Amino acid sequence: MENLDTLTGKYGDEGDRLIFKILNSGEYLKDIRISLNAEKPPVKPESNTVLLSELLHEKMLSPLICEKALRYDLTVPFARFVAMNRDKLAFPFKRYQIQPVWRADRPQKGRYREFWQCDADVVGTSSMINEAEFIRIYDDVFAALRIPVNILLNNRKILSGIAEVIGEPDRLTDITVALDKLDKIGRDKVEEEMLAKGVSHQAIELLSPLFSIKGTNNEQLDFLDTYLSTSETGKLGIAEIRQVLAYFEANQAKPLKQAKLQLDLTLARGLNYYTGTILEVKARDIPFGSIGGGGRYDNLTGIFGLPGVPGVGISFGADRIYDIMEQLKCFPEELLGTTRLLMINFGGNDELAALSLVHDLRAQGISCELYPEAVKIRKQFEFAEKKGIPYVGLFGEDVRNREKPMIELKHLQSGEQTINPIQDLHTLLL
RNA sequence: GUGGCCAUAGCUCAGUUGGUUAGAGCGCCAGUUUGUGGCACUGGAGGUCGUGGGUUCGAGACCCAUUGGCCACCCCA
Secondary structure (H helix, E strand, C coil): CCCHHHHCCCCHHHHHHHCCCCCCCCCCCCCCEEECCCCCCCCCCCCCEEEHHHHCCHHHHHHHHCCCCCCCCCHHHHHHHHHHCCCCCCCCEEEEEEEEEECCCCCECCECCEEEEEEEEEECCCCCHHHHHHHHHHHHHHHHCCCCEEEEEEEHHHHHHHHHHCCCHHHHHHHHHHHCCHHHHHHHHHHHHHHHCCCCHHHHHHHHHHHCCCCCHHHHHHHHHHHCCCCHHHHHHHHHHHHHHHHHHCCCCCCCCCCEEEECCCCCCCCCCCCCEEEEEEECCCCCCCCEEEEEECCHHHHHCCCCCCEEEEEEEHHHHHHHHHHCCCCCHHHHCCCCEEECCCCHHHHHHHHHHHHHHHHCCCCEEECCCCCCHHHHHHHHHHHCCCEEEECCHHHHCCCCCEEEEEECCCCCEEEEEHHHHHHHCC
C-alpha cells in the first residue's frame, strides 16, 4: 500500500483511473464542507457552505461511495471461498495461504498497516486432533527458525463459562478484554476497567479465585472443574482443552521440540468468530506482540450461507517473525551474500569474453556476476568487498588467450591471487 | 480512534537567550596507486533547515496551520 500521491500522475490518465483509491478510515467527513450552490464553488471556504457531516451521517454515506475493502485477515475470505466452492471440495478440507492483509491502524514498531499472514486451516471437522496438529506445526516451524516460543492456549467456551458462573453472561467481551490485560496492567486496573464497563461488584468478587490461579495446566483445569461445575458450556470447554493436551501427554515419545504449551485463562483474543480453542504464540523472553494466533470457529461459513461447518486454523505474522529473527540475529551471515565470484569488466573484447564465461559458469551452478560497466578497477573491487563477494576474477587477454585458457582469481579475504585454468574454477570456488 | 514526541547534507545527528557565509561523523566523488579492495592521508561536491503563512530590523530557532514520521494507549499478526 502506498500513499495516493506517490502513485498518481505516473501511469497516464488511464492508469490514474485504474488505481484503487482507499477512503480515509475514521471520521473522514469531519472537516469536509460542500457548497450549497452547486453551480459555482464558494469564493471563501466558509461562505455558503455546510459541513457534509451535518447533511449526511458517515454511516449513510459510506455505502454510497464505498463498496470494496482490503482483506483484514485470511480466515474470513477463506470461509467465503469454502462456502462458494462447497460442491467442489472434499471435507475435511485443508489449505494454506500466504498473502498480505491490511489494518487501518496507526503503524508503529511491530505494527504494520500492511503485513503478511501465513494461514493454515481445516474446515469440516470438530476433532481436537486438528488443534494438536496445528500446535505441532507451530512447534516445527519455530524450532526450524530457531525462535523459542510459548504457545498460549485457552478456550472461548471456558471464558463463556466464567461469564455465566459470575452472573454476567452478556458481558463476555468486556470481561475477557479486561482479563486479557491482567499481566500488563495488574489486577486492580483490570477490576477498575470491568467496573467501568458495568460489571457488578459481586461478579468481580466471584472472579477473584481466577486472579490467583497458578500451577500446571492440569492443576488449573482441576480448579476449573469445580469453579465451572454449574456451566455446561464451561465444562465443554474444559473437556476440549483436556482432549487437546491429551494428544501430547499420550504421545510422550514425541514431545514438542521446543515450544512450551501453556494454558492461559486470561488469553481472550479479539476476533469475534472464535467459538472454541484459541491460540497465541509469543517469542519467549522478548517483550513483543504476538507472532502467531489462531483458533476454532464453529460457524464462520454460516454467514456465507453454509452453516454447520466447523473449522480451526492458525496464522503466522510473517513481518513480526522477521523482526524477531533480526533481533535474535537468526539470519546467518552467509545467506546475505549469494554471489561467489565477481568478474572484473575491462570493456570491449574483454567484457564480451567475461560475459561469455559468466554464462558458462552459471550453467555449472556457480553463482557469479560481471560488473556491468567498465569503470575503474578500484571501484569494482570495492563493490566486491562491500557485497562480501569472496572471489574476484580477472579475465584479460593475456591469460585467456593462452594455449590453455586461464583466469586470474583473487581471494579477497586472504589477498591471495593465482592464475588457474578456467576448467578448475568450479572446484576452486566451492 | 486517544495522547505525547519529532522533522537540519545520502544516513545519524549538533546548532547557545532569535544575530555574519548553517556544522560534525559516516557515506559519496577525486587523488596518493592510469589492471587490484580493506588501512591511512590529502582535497572536493552536496542543504530554498518538511511545506505554507505570521511575529521581527533580522527566524533553522518563536507563533499558527498543514504534511510526513516515531512512540504509547486501544487493539492485534
